[in-house]
Amino acid sequence: MIKTPYLLFLGDAPDQLAAKVAQGIKDWRPENAVGQYRMEGCKADMGLPDMDLAAAKAAGAKTLVIGVANRGGVISQAWKKVLIMALEEGFDLASGLHNLLRDEPDLVAVAEACGRALHDVRVPEVKYPIANGVKRSGKRCLAVGTDCSVGKMYTAMAMDAEMKERGMKSTFRATGQTGILITGDGVPLDAVVADFMAGSIEWLTPDNEPDHWDLIEGQGSLFHVSYSGVTMALVHGGQPDALILCHEPTRDHMRGLPDYQLPTLEVLRDTALPLAQVANADCKVVGISVNTQHMGEDEAKAYLAEVEARMGLPAVDPFRHGAGRLVDALATA
Amino acid sequence: MIKTPYLLFLGDAPDQLAAKVAQGIKDWRPENAVGQYRMEGCKADMGLPDMDLAAAKAAGAKTLVIGVANRGGVISQAWKKVLIMALEEGFDLASGLHNLLRDEPDLVAVAEACGRALHDVRVPEVKYPIANGVKRSGKRCLAVGTDCSVGKMYTAMAMDAEMKERGMKSTFRATGQTGILITGDGVPLDAVVADFMAGSIEWLTPDNEPDHWDLIEGQGSLFHVSYSGVTMALVHGGQPDALILCHEPTRDHMRGLPDYQLPTLEVLRDTALPLAQVANADCKVVGISVNTQHMGEDEAKAYLAEVEARMGLPAVDPFRHGAGRLVDALATA
Numbered sequence: 158m159i160k161t162p163y164l165l166f167l168g169d170a171p172d173q174l175a176a177k178v179a180q181g182i183k184d185w186r187p188e189n190a191v192g193q194y195r196m197e198g199c200k201a202d203m204g205l206p207d208m209d210l211a212a213a214k215a216a217g218a219k220t221l222v223i224g225v226a227n228r229g230g231v232i233s234q235a236w237k238k239v240l241i242m243a244l245e246e247g248f249d250l251a252s253g254l255h256n257l258l259r260d261e262p263d264l265v266a267v268a269e270a271c272g273r274a275l276h277d278v279r280v281p282e283v284k285y286p287i288a289n290g291v292k293r294s295g296k297r298c299l300a301v302g303t304d305c306s307v308g309k310m311y312t313a314m315a316m317d318a319e320m321k322e323r324g325m326k327s328t329f330r331a332t333g334q335t336g337i338l339i340t341g342d343g344v345p346l347d348a349v350v351a352d353f354m355a356g357s358i359e360w361l362t363p364d365n366e367p368d369h370w371d372l373i374e375g376q377g378s379l380f381h382v383s384y385s386g387v388t389m390a391l392v393h394g395g396q397p398d399a400l401i402l403c404h405e406p407t408r409d410h411m412r413g414l415p416d417y418q419l420p421t422l423e424v425l426r427d428t429a430l431p432l433a434q435v436a437n438a439d440c441k442v443v444g445i446s447v448n449t450q451h452m453g454e455d456e457a458k459a460y461l462a463e464v465e466a467r468m469g470l471p472a473v474d475p476f477r478h479g480a481g482r483l484v485d486a487l488a489t490a
Numbered sequence: 491m492i493k494t495p496y497l498l499f500l501g502d503a504p505d506q507l508a509a510k511v512a513q514g515i516k517d518w519r520p521e522n523a524v525g526q527y528r529m530e531g532c533k534a535d536m537g538l539p540d541m542d543l544a545a546a547k548a549a550g551a552k553t554l555v556i557g558v559a560n561r562g563g564v565i566s567q568a569w570k571k572v573l574i575m576a577l578e579e580g581f582d583l584a585s586g587l588h589n590l591l592r593d594e595p596d597l598v599a600v601a602e603a604c605g606r607a608l609h610d611v612r613v614p615e616v617k618y619p620i621a622n623g624v625k626r627s628g629k630r631c632l633a634v635g636t637d638c639s640v641g642k643m644y645t646a647m648a649m650d651a652e653m654k655e656r657g658m659k660s661t662f663r664a665t666g667q668t669g670i671l672i673t674g675d676g677v678p679l680d681a682v683v684a685d686f687m688a689g690s691i692e693w694l695t696p697d698n699e700p701d702h703w704d705l706i707e708g709q710g711s712l713f714h715v716s717y718s719g720v721t722m723a724l725v726h727g728g729q730p731d732a733l734i735l736c737h738e739p740t741r742d743h744m745r746g747l748p749d750y751q752l753p754t755l756e757v758l759r760d761t762a763l764p765l766a767q768v769a770n771a772d773c774k775v776v777g778i779s780v781n782t783q784h785m786g787e788d789e790a791k792a793y794l795a796e797v798e799a800r801m802g803l804p805a806v807d808p809f810r811h812g813a814g815r816l817v818d819a820l821a822t823a
Contacts, residue, residue, distance in 0.1 A: 386723035
């Protein structure tokens, strides 16, 4: 568990996109973000108060979160200076960078001397069990995609937010680095050892109240040959009661795989549902989430209407039009 | 790569079953086993010459392989004495034990001093790539099961042996500890980090001659919720041209999962084949391997005939009746 709230470190981000993690925290857990720390030359701006370490401390921040991708896989000396000062001021550090905080001897030494924690969310810190498949109480919803990066995390986040607004019981369950930094907790599934993947998801989504929903962040795709095993562990370890199909209609091949076409939503449904029913015979496909960011408003609406008629399920872009109808579908499921 | 041939260490095995690894080596790579080393009280016997270290050395053995499971997850002092002497005599050590050789400081110190290698085949020693899905030359066959431990390794081994006898080009590709110890090489798939599973199988089964077959050892089952992600990585990373369906008909629930029933062979076929065709559109199911060890001869024959008629595919128990008809099916595929 990463201590909240955060000071978001934007460093010397060359543009807004480089600060994707900070953006996610700002969008989905604004209550976790007391301010932003920008260095000279920073081109990103979350619209949060700019704070130095002392101001952030006074505002209650507990952890400095590296909300920006670094260049060249090296934690620069300019960053280091800030990170070390932050440890000395009493902040923990959290990072999803590929190069780990714990591999930097100077950071480790200062963290130890000051009694502060270094959280590398790419590395599992729990000894997960082997999955046992025992039926758990409570409800679970999993987003599955025709491809990677089609909006599965966004869909689960948006549904969780809508459910909370309605007073329903729900928890977003992060399975990737960004999700973990946003919420402060979760399983970095792509870094878990093969035998423990499904068990890590059982661990993440334990018994709960009968009317509580876990919104599980999806990973990869059953049709993406690089990562399909990770997706499969979510389908079986997550024991979902409900599946949301996620799609990005303008993509002309699978992400990173130029020779592979995306499956249709029908093929995704007919593949994912029987597999999910191995772990939960009552599982249903309840809705469709379409990422229409590359479509105009009219085109998006026409596409969603066509998909909805064809599949007989609510089809929405939760970013564009809200997740309300997906939550309606869950509530009636 | 583990240096062959081996001296098989049977230790103080309480029975024949405890020496399963040694049995596999003896059955499948007898040319790799120059002799056996038994301690006082050993109840296992591979029918190999009993040798002390000096005799095994003289007979050409390069590696002492721990061919027996240890009790209680501890490498006993009695074993240690032999292992240390073996290192001093110039043997490498190889082990598939959960408790690693490399975690024993005395073994590490002696191995370093003597310049010998400690092979823990449970731990990946290669930095595997992320799978790229690019079509590879050569042919690949994968055994997929209705459950774990239904005879997938045995099936691939038996087919490989039969193909070699016929002068066909084939390689057994080990994906588990026993297979790796038997052949001296492979990928310990259940210990690979999630993101690299499919890539490790691409690495294991690279481009080859057009008429060469890789016989890939299966793991888990698409229907076993604890390990299905591992199986999925084989189905996509292996890019199989041919699938063999494996089944054990007398099991009344999935291994280790009392609440889960085995799927039928039809359901396995209809699930595995479309998934395999994502990575290789030409993939076919070519045969069925049934583990009939718990059936009488008449019962086994009747069952195989019934399955063969029902499925329209050759159905054999390769242990009982040979793998010839499965290889015929591959050859015509």
